[in-house]
């Protein structure tokens with residue numbers, strides 16, 4: 001599906017930006033780069049800035065006009081550093097990501113079009129686009145570096161794509177045991193911990209069973225909002241066991257903690 005989304009760079013002057021854009025694309029799983037009349041390409045600067053995304057540069061299609069770059073496209077999204085340069089249907093980058101993925105998922109072809117470093121896209125070029133996309137930067141300094149703008153839109157495409165695939169956007173690399181130990185404790189486990197805690201507090205003389213006041217209530221409130229995990233609960237229980245032993249003068253091994 002991401003192969004249906006092409007990035008079109010119009011009249012880029014700095015080859016380094018082409019390389020930076022290729023790198024940004026490859027990071028986000030996009031592979032189709034179309035260059036409209038670039039000033040200097042192929043170029044060593046592009047290769048250097050691509051830092052490993054040279055396959056995208058090698059496969060880049062170089063064309064003479066925007067019209068050629070947009071052949072076969074069902075959805076054309078034109079980016080502009082200035083908000084509302086001409087009145088046109090406007091999307092923010094997030095909506096752009098979702099719209100691109102929806103179109104691509106239906107087998108449609110999508111183009112994300114980026115302008116010249118110094119002048120952006122002309123009004124004529126912008127009018128060839130179905131939507132305009134503006135990255136909501138500070139109006140006092142609104143223009144991003146070209147490759148940085150590609151990065152923002154490519155990232156939003158990836159987020160929308162991951163969501164559409166039901167793939168997690170957070171990389172969970174926890175081992176099975178770690179996942180288990182990070183599970184929150186159950187109400188009954190918490191309840192038996194309170195019993196154990198109370199026993200230890202009485203044992204060390206901190207809690208007077210004849211005058212308990214609100215100590216246990218307050219401790220319940222404290223632990224209740226702590227979202228204690230099973231692993232953490234084991235540590236707390238271990239501490240209580242050793243505390244009770246120490247208070248009773250029973251021998252205890254040093255450094256039992258195994259966390």
Ligand code: SAH
Pocket residue numbers: 079080081082113114115116117118119120121133134135136137142143144145146149
């Ligand atoms: N001086 C130009 C700036 C162009 S920046 C102008 O005022 O239009 C080069 C390209 O990066 C732009 O054509 C656009 O494709 C992209 N870009 C930079 N900042 C952007 C922003 N805030 N929103 C969307 N695209 C942006």
